[in-house]
Amino acid sequence: MADSENKSRFKRQKLSNEADQSNPYLAHMHPNGDSNGVGLDQSNGYGNGYASNSNGSAGGLSTFKRHASTAKMAKVAEDGPTNPFTGRQLSQKYFSILKTRRGLPVHAQRQEFLDMYQKSQILVFVGETGSGKTTQIPQFVAFDDLPQSQGKMVACTQPRRVAAMSVAQRVAQEMDVKLGEEVGYSIRFEDMTSPSTMLKYMTDGMLLREAMNDHDLKRYSTIILDEAHERTLATDILMGLLKGVVQRRPDLKLIIMSATLDAQKFQKYFMSAPLLAVPGRTHPVEIFYTAEPERDYVEAAMRTVLQIHGTEPEGDILLFLTGEEEIEDACRKINLEADELSREGAGPLKVYPLYGSLPPAQQQRIFDPAPPPYKPGGKPGRKCIVSTNIAETSLTIDGIVYVVDPGFSKQKVYNPRIRVESLLVSPISKASAQQRAGRAGRTRPGKCFRLYTEDAFKKELIEQSYPEILRSNLASTVLELKKLGVDDLVHFDLMDPPAPETLMRALEELNYLACLDDEGELTHLGTVASGFPLDPALAVMLISSPEFYCSNEILSLTALLSVPQVFVRPASARKRADEMKDLFAHQDGDHLTMLNVYHAFKSPAAQENPKQWCHDHFLSYRALQQADNVRLQLKRIMEREDIELVSTPFEDKKYYENIRRALVAGFFMQVAKKDNKTYTTVKDNQSVLLHPSTVLGQDSEWVLYNEFVLTNKNYIRTVTAVRPEWLLDIGQAYYDVDSFPKGEVKNGLIAAQRAMQRARDREERQKMMGGRGR
């Protein structure tokens, strides 16, 4: 390895001694280094170029010196005719894409970028959406960092799986390579890379996982944290880690990329790293406020959309709403009203919903062009996209001229005091509002209609959205940090440290789950649990499931709990969907019902035509397929960790009971006791209701839940009936009865304790009697 490296370096040096070739201004005369002159001959070029690559020195890059290349040199190499990385002939499509790429705003500043990148170990890069930073900067880096020459890679993180996949695909096209070879991606439960990969797009969570086994991230020569302004939990943790890694590894370069202007915060955090800003290609956006606060923001939003359609010149509309149900409902209503308007002479209006759980094919429809006028020369048609905040930063839709912003989004919130992590409709921040407005100015000057007063904008919206780390349960993160070798959790240098109580709660939970000991050190169970890309409760449940003779079933269940909802309940067919669900219902709860679904899905009858089967039974084919995939991945980890896969025979009357007991092993902290008409959560004493979607009747005294949901009521969702004896037995440390506050829960536990004692006594007596009898 070291040998070949030396050789290639030597070769490069030798080539660069030839004056012509090292002169970047003359480089165009030697388009592809050592395969000189062959370039024009297409039939020959392929073979030659490829051969030269296998020699270890990539064609067009042979004159490049690491961290000393220029934009001009890169341009020449990009101009082909052979691919500088593979040596293969470049395709026609490549050149047409190249032309567009060169028009991107970042391209104008390539040299400036390189100068700063070469000089500094850390760089903060600010490029507004549409500047091309996500696709171009990693390529700029690849040409200068030459990771393949070091046997390393360039990593570029993305907050979302979809973005990592689609951007990798795009960049593979741009570089004219096959996805998964030189350019690949890696997301949870899917790795699309190979040994030849040099540019890897990945979710930030994935990079964090890798860091667990490789604390210094030695596989990478440059790490790019993209969309850092979104401040996801994983990005925040990565920044904290990398701050230490860059000190241990002077050869590692780090680029923080952000789309918004609060970049000074990143600069300050990273020891005053230099900053480079590239303006986006945006047009001015005129902002309108309402005169009065709106009584109903959804109504107001629909009214505004229709008004724009009726009165404003050509241009598409983007409306931000908060969730699937609200969006689907609004789409339906706008469609109806638009038909009415078109009878009165307005042009056609196509309405598309957009939200995360929408199938990809339907998501793609938002890129369809606006409909043509009803008749030639008639009023222009337009499309209206009704979206969650995924259209705020991550997705770029051309043609949007009007933005309607009611000022709300669904945001995750976590409160350690009542231990609830939930999605709540909350006001957005000023920064988000600006981002939303900016979406109107992508194609030409646009308009943004804010459905609140200017005064409310100034007084009621916070400056920046709270980073995810302040809005999340950190149990999983703390376990990861422990595995990452961070011992001083209290002083770990985070950009925005969470409230101390959040850490307290996380440590407590991990201690009860026996993942951390009383000193806060990782236990064996904790180490194994951290190896699973799962919440600690799920991981512990899975690891301990062989003790309950049902690891096969718990594995399936874990997979099912890790994917989106498997039950589909369209507004148009609620009753039928519920009837279908009843076919799978298990009287003891939703977990077992889900398991029944999965088993039915895997039956030969269903597998004959699984898509149709799912459709007929109101189940999400995508979710079940995904669950299948997740199950496979988890199974591999289990095999690696030597966790047995066992089942209780289905005929055994303990089949379901064993599964319920195994659930308790992970979720004993998420239990509620019946109290009159409602339920009360143990320890926190929160009054909750069973979510209406449950199959469970109202008569179960004790229930275990997967989720505590806050809406206008407190709900627990995905619930299964359990027995108090199991809680006392399996969750012993947590169910220390003396520590419970006085009340219904404590009384119930005491009663169970006594019943258990009586049973033991009886057994004892019987044994003694039996002994005497014999």
Next chain:
Amino acid sequence: MAEEEEDDYLSMSFGGPEAKPQETSLQRIARQKKEAAERSRVPSKGELREREKLARETALATAIDDSNKGAKMMAKMGFKGGALGKSDDARTQPIELQLKNDRGGIGMDSEKKRKVRQAAEAMEEGKKKQKVGMDEFRERSRLEREEKRGEGLWWGAMKVLEGLEEDGGEDAKVEDGPDEVGENVPKIKKGDKLKDVNLLYRPLLKHRLEKERDRKMRYDLNNSLSTRNNASDSEDDKEASFDKRTDQLEDEDTEIEEYEALSFANRLERVVTELRDKHQYCFWCKFRYTDAEMEGCPGLTEDEHG
């Protein structure tokens, strides 16, 4: 429930020597009955909601205390209170939960609060004012009364004028306020045009037409609602001829606007003058004189008539 009683029993027997006033058995039975009734009562939805909210708010307002296992672990890691991390301005309290239960837009809540506050302030203000102007109040109510009376007299005078102009006879009765609609269908005899009618009593006719139009609209609505389409032809004709006249209501009439902009007293004065000049009729004497000098009438105004 059984456990609870046992609990009590236990706690009493181990409760130590302090002498509490003993509860008599009757008292105890009464208390237990009351408590049992309270427990078995099914709480209403509102109560449940209230209870849920209370429990949530109590828990949210209570910080996790030092006896918590996690807190102890943190103490071992060297946590001495304050914030986490290395920056000084990090948060020490969790982000507050804000539940949104309606679809009110941004700023709606504070707008509501502002309105409530404003209303409260306005009430305060009102109270103050009342104290100030008892006299002012008397004066104002006197004016209001006069205004009302003036209006009534004006309508009456117009009717008299109408009567005189239409047939020269004196069939007018003085009534306060405009006609009740219905029985006497609008009388516009000289041509069909509202504008041709003497300005001074034109409002009277206009008012009748308006009432008639409203009645007709109601009638049409009723008809369309009941889907009975058996209205007689003759009635249709009547409606049709009437339509022509009600249409005039849409026409602009600046004269009448100007006239109606005058105060009631002024309008009354104009009608009274007209009655005298044209018809030698004194509105106050309720008498039509035969001579132009109107011998015997004390004067133009009401006051002169005593």
